[in-house]
Amino acid sequence: MKEISLKLQGKLKRLTNYTFKFDERVGDGWFSAVYFLKTKEIAEKYKPNNTVTMQFFQKKRAVLCGTDEVIALLETFATKPEELEVYSLEDGDKIEPFETVMTITGPYQYFGFLEGVIDGIFARRTSVATNVYEVVKAAKSSGTEKPVIFMGDRDDHFMMQAGDGYAAFIGGSKAQATHAMNEWWGKRGIGTMPHALIQLFQGDVVEATRAYKETYPDDDLLALVDYNNDVITDSLKVAREFGNELEGVRVDTSNHLIDQYFNRHPEVLGTFDPRGVNPKILFALREALDAEGFQHVKIVASGGFDAKRIKRYEQIGAPVDMYGVGGSLLKIHIGFTGDNVILDGEPQAKTGRKFRENPRLQKIHFGQ
Numbered sequence: 001m002k003e004i005s006l007k008l009q010g011k012l013k014r015l016t017n018y019t020f021k022f023d024e025r026v027g028d029g030w031f032s033a034v035y036f037l038k039t040k041e042i043a044e045k046y047k048p049n050n051t052v053t054m055q056f057f058q059k060k061r062a063v064l065c066g067t068d069e070v071i072a073l074l075e076t077f078a079t080k081p082e083e084l085e086v087y088s089l090e091d092g093d094k095i096e097p098f099e100t101v102m103t104i105t106g107p108y109q110y111f112g113f114l115e116g117v118i119d120g121i122f123a124r125r126t127s128v129a130t131n132v133y134e135v136v137k138a139a140k141s142s143g144t145e146k147p148v149i150f151m152g153d154r155d156d157h158f159m160m161q162a163g164d165g166y167a168a169f170i171g172g173s174k175a176q177a178t179h180a181m182n183e184w185w186g187k188r189g190i191g192t193m194p195h196a197l198i199q200l201f202q203g204d205v206v207e208a209t210r211a212y213k214e215t216y217p218d219d220d221l222l223a224l225v226d227y228n229n230d231v232i233t234d235s236l237k238v239a240r241e242f243g244n245e246l247e248g249v250r251v252d253t254s255n256h257l258i259d260q261y262f263n264r265h266p267e268v269l270g271t272f273d274p275r276g277v278n279p280k281i282l283f284a285l286r287e288a289l290d291a292e293g294f295q296h297v298k299i300v301a302s303g304g305f306d307a308k309r310i311k312r313y314e315q316i317g318a319p320v321d322m323y324g325v326g327g328s329l330l331k332i333h334i335g336f337t338g339d340n341v342i343l344d345g346e347p348q349a350k351t352g353r354k355f356r357e358n359p360r361l362q363k364i365h366f367g368q
Contacts (some may be wrong), residue, residue, distance in 0.1 A: 014090075015166075017072035019184050027077040029113050036113040043109040053105040053342035054115065055355060056122060057098050058334050060312045063133045064101055065170045066125035070118050075366050079110040087361035092129075092170050100358040101336075108340070115338040122336040124160075125167045131329045134172025134307035139323055142314040147322045149175040149190070151302065155327040166328065192222040192250070203227055205234045206241050213245070215324070221248040222300065229253065230260040231281060239294040245297045248298030248321065250283065253277050255304055277301050279318045286319035300324060 023030070029037045043050060067088045075081045084106040095101060101122070104111055132150065139146040150168040153161060158180070165181025176182050179189040193212055201208040209223045221242060225234040235249045253259055255276035261284055262274050272280060282299060289297050301313075302324030310323055341355040342348060349355070 014071065015068040015184060017076045020069055020072055020163075022073065023323045026073070026114075026117065030054070031117055032113045033116045033249065036115055040109045040113045043107070043112070048107070048109070050108055051106060051344050052108045052112070052340045053103055053355065054112070054338050054340050055100045056102045056118065056336055056338050057100050057356065058122070058336045059097045059128065060097070060130075061097065061333055062095050062126050062130040062334050063171055064089055064095045064122075064126055065091045065129035065167045066122040067091050067102065069121050070102065071364055073114060073117065073121070074104070074111060077114060079107075081110075081366050083107075084111060084366075086364040086366075087358075088150035088299070088364055089358075089360055090362070091125075093272050093360070100354065100356045103361065105342070109131075112340075115122045119336040119338055123334055124332055125163060125170075126331060126336070127332045128164050128167035130334060131307070131331060132168045132173045135305075135310060135323070135325055136172035136324055138307040138311035138314060140314075141311050142317065146320065147175055148173050148316075149177065149300075149302075149324045150181060150329060151323065151324045151326040152330050153178050153181070153326075155330050160330075168329065179219065192219065193224050195224065195227050195252075198227040199222060208238050209238050209246075210243065214216045221245050222250055224252065225249045226251055226253040226259075228260075232259075232261050232285050235285055235293075235297070236288060236292065239289060239292065239297055244262065244296065246294070246297055248300055249285075250300040250302060250324070251277050251282065252301075252303045253281070277303050279313060279316055282313075282318050282320060298322065302326075 025031065036096035071086065071088060074084065074086065078084060084104055086104050088102040089095065136148050138318055139148050150165065150173045151166055159241055160177055161180035162183045165176045168176065169185045175190050177189055177191055182188055193208060198205055198208040204222060205225060205227060213221055223238040223246065225231045228234055231251050231253065238249065239246055253276050258274045259281050261281055262269055268280060272278065274280065282301065285299060297322035300322040301320045303324050305325045306328035313320060339349060339353045341353060347355060
């Protein structure tokens with residue numbers, strides 16, 4: 001099967017049903033609410049010649065994602081998809097509250113049972129894309145664009161990774177932690193060392209970093225430095241050992257711990273929360289590295305970051321070169337609604353809803 005449709009000039013082609021690897025039981029209604037399945041049977045029995053228009057929308061300013069997946073879903077599981085008339089926005093489009101993102105016109109029994117599945121696709125993909133967009137925007141709010149690594153592998157079921165990684169890509173993150181997160185857009189996962197690697201070397205960050213360097217000599221050398229809860233001491237150890245070969249250090253201090261630096265400098269305490277990765281420890285780390293001539297060593301901060309926190313760090317000029325973000329990007333907070341608003345060419349909708357025309361929608365051509 002060829003690509004379903006082409007996007008606008010300069011953009012990528014739409015993804016196809018081969019990308020998404022749908023569960024075949026979707027077509028049997030296994031994932032549809034039972035009342036949709038019952039309505040399908042009633043429509044076939046009593047209203048076989050009906051034509052309805054269903055429109056989809058949500059209620060926030062957001063970055064839309066999931067259109068390619070929904071179009072592929074319709075082509076794969078709707079009855080006679082070639083007889084449906086579908087108009088849609090594109091993945092990555094900025095959308096307004098109540099803006100129509102897709103319309104489907106045809107006999108209800110051909111596609112209506114997929115309504116909830118479509119809502120769910122839009123809700124998850126758009127929520128993740130919007131979360132990432134806000135984080136990426138915050139990470140460049142100081143005027144310098146800082147990369148954001150999508151590290152959400154441990155925050156949800158592993159089967160969600162491919163779709164979430166694609167949504168993160170749509171939202172603006174070009175670096176993902178697993179290969180699965182990159183699957184739909186054709187890249188590979190990136191990453192260096194976890195705490196487990198340092199544990200294997202009895203907490204010796206230098207030896208763990210050396211082992212990594214010898215095993216992956218072509219990788220950028222990035223050392224994880226919070227294992228012993230003394231990030232400045234361990235950062236200087238690896239910087240002195242590897243010099244210009246050291247690309248950066250990652251600080252991932254638990255939000256329940258206070259770094260050893262503050263035990264040595266209690267005079268700075270009392271005006272801020274010293275737990276976890278905080279601006280004070282980052283400024284002190286940057287100063288310590290620079291003082292020994294390691295200005296080239298970048299600082300990566302991870303652990304509990306979201307858009308609001310990143311924006312605050314950028315506003316105060318915290319010396320962070322890259323952010324690693326996980327769980328906050330996977331919060332599903334944008335719900336979509338599918339409404340039938342036209343019946344046999346005439347307005348017909350529940351009270352409070354109506355057809356909302358959107359000139360930005362593009363007609364979808366199946367089977368091209």
